[in-house]
């Protein structure tokens with residue numbers, strides 16, 4: 001970094017000449033200037049905002065206060081670096097902190113940017129503020145974060161402060177992540193309506209205690225208008241991470257009409273997708289808006305639009321909003337009301353109003369040149385030049401100085417812990433007011449009728465919610481026309497190919513010769529359809545995970561509702577591919593099994609494999625991990641599930657481990673069902689026998705060499721006691737088991753966050 005101190009108090013470049021000045025100017029706490037006075041600002045802003053005290057993120061439990069952190073700085077310690085210069089301001093404890101403890105606040109209606117070099121801890125801070133630090137990250141949060149608001153009581157015309165401990169599960173915090181997660185086959189309008197509808201079903205109260213008045217359609221319309229998305233409101237969003245024809249799959253007018261999609265193909269642009277993500281976060285009318293790099297992937301004018309939009313929404317809804325930003329350009333910098341400057345190691349070097357920043361830094365010796373974008377200048381101040389070891393030490397000394405200075409500015413007079421300032425009712429998650437106007441109005445109702453009404457309302461609301469989830473899943477699937485057409489075509493081609501390969505399985509050919517081919521044909525058919533079904537489910541399910549996580553965080557529905565809706569919506573589509581495959585196979589081959597049995601079994605096997613896909617998808621976090629896990633499991637199930645054509649060795653003792661594993665293989669039960677249906681009751685005819693009554697063209701070796709009829713084929717293959725209905729029942733049971741596992745997976749492997757203390 002080439003940044004160096006300048007101006008009257010110039011200190012922080014660590015050179016020898018300036019060291020004395022530094023010590024003199026900043027060693028006394030009494031001479032510090034408070035960047036922010038929370039007491040003063042709160043009254044100015046009409047009260048309320050996001051507050052944090054001694055908030056730190058560490059790899060070990062280290063509950064230090066900001067003041068204790070200050071003590072860890074040794075301003076007298078000097079060390080000589082290579083070029084003979086002395087450096088000061090060594091921090092005695094740098095190792096375990098991802099975010100050093102600090103205190104600060106962002107008032108309602110303001111936009112705060114988190115600035116800093118890459119890896120400084122911007123996302124870590126944002127997650128800590130929003131309560132979205134994943135439990136799996138293994139970090140410990142210290143200190144506390146809370147949201148305060150001023151509530152007016154119309155009856156008594158008095159106002160009071162309430163303090164909420166932030167909990168993401170409460171669903172009142174909007175967190176715009178770096179990734180845009182949507183149901184790609186829906187339109188922006190539908191996505192917003194679904195989100196608004198699910199939100200309205202929670203019957204939640206707003207932060208001021210009132211209920212949401214607008215319906216989902218009105219909310220969607222308002223958001224589409226305010227975010228400039230009306231022009232693309234009815235266009236399919238598209239999924240740019242995979243080939244879906246970029247929206248062109250529905251370019252035929254009759255199909256678009258059928259699927260209720262208007263507008264051209266091509267999906268939404270990057271900027272439109274970002275704005276839609278923003279809109280989806282705003283359906284909740286949050287008490288706090290957080291955005292992790294909302295401008296990523298946008299050109300500079302789009303980036304500016306998005307930031308200005310967030311700023312105006314923060315003002316309009318009077319909520320604090322905080323964004324992490326990479327190198328904001330001047331126009332974006334001017335939009336920020338305040339900013340937090342983070343140095344590597346999560347050392348906060350400034351948290352306050354943008355207007356005051358230049359003066360603050362000038363006072364401590366770092367004057368921003370007139371022709372420089374202040375944001376760039378401040379980021380440079382906290383950037384370490386890792387390529388030059390000497391310069392790196394100088395940079396670190398400067399950062400330690402700035403951090404120390406900031407800690408001093410937010411600790412004097414103990415403003416953050418004074419009971420006089422924050423002596424308010426602390427309303428925790430459980431105590432939060434759940435004002436229900438109907439319950440209040442219904443004060444005259446008897447408690448029994450009130451109970452019945454409440455329960456009934458709950459059931460009706462659950463049914464409606466389920467219907468919406470079902471509709472959404474159905475649309476997401478049925479509109480994927482490219483994939484549907486491809487899979488239908490593949491099913492026909494594969495069935496024809498199998499019929500050609502196993503051409504001995506014909507009505508005009510002797511059955512004894514084709515016994516092994518029949519088993520192989522049915523087996524390959526099962527494996528083929530099973531893998532296709534599993535892969536498709538894994539792909540779709542893993543892609544939806546981001547949206548589902550968001551909705552789970554908002555407590556929009558129970559995991560079981562989602563999984564059941566998905567199963568019901570996808571089964572008919574998946575089953576239709578099996579239906580086509582089984583029908584073509586039956587028509588082109590001489591399989592004995594009836595068309596109905598063939599279709600029934602393949603369809604159920606597809607359902608079972610799809611359920612296995614849900615189960616695997618619910619435990620994995622990305623499409624890649626879902627795919628690789630799914631494939632490995634499928635290969636194992638294939639190996640343990642196929643029938644050994646050389647027959648079973650009845651002398652071999654049962655292997656319970658293998659048998660237990662095989663129980664979970666849908667491939668096994670499907671193959672056994674089909675083979676049982678194919679051979680049970682088969683009696684060879686005269687045309688199958690030779691001159692002396694012997695069976696013609698029987699295999700010369702293996703289990704099939706000595707068979708006399710279909711039942712003996714089954715006995716030699718180890719299916720002597722097998723019953724088609726029982727085997728089908730096992731496939732049903734297996735599907736149920738997998739759906740239950742996916743429900744548990746979604747419930748227990750859903751979003752889980754590290755919490756800060758309530759105090």
Ligand SMILES: Nc1ncnc2c1ncn2[C@@H]1O[C@H](COP(=O)(O)OP(=O)(O)OP(=O)(O)O)[C@@H](O)[C@H]1O
Pocket residue numbers: 098116117118119120121122123124125137138139
């Ligand atoms: N769970 C964790 N365990 C250990 N280190 C972590 C963990 N999470 C983050 N870090 C480290 O903390 C530092 C800050 O990470 P963070 O993602 O917050 O940085 P950032 O400022 O958002 O970076 P960028 O601007 O590049 O996105 C990084 O060095 C990162 O490797």
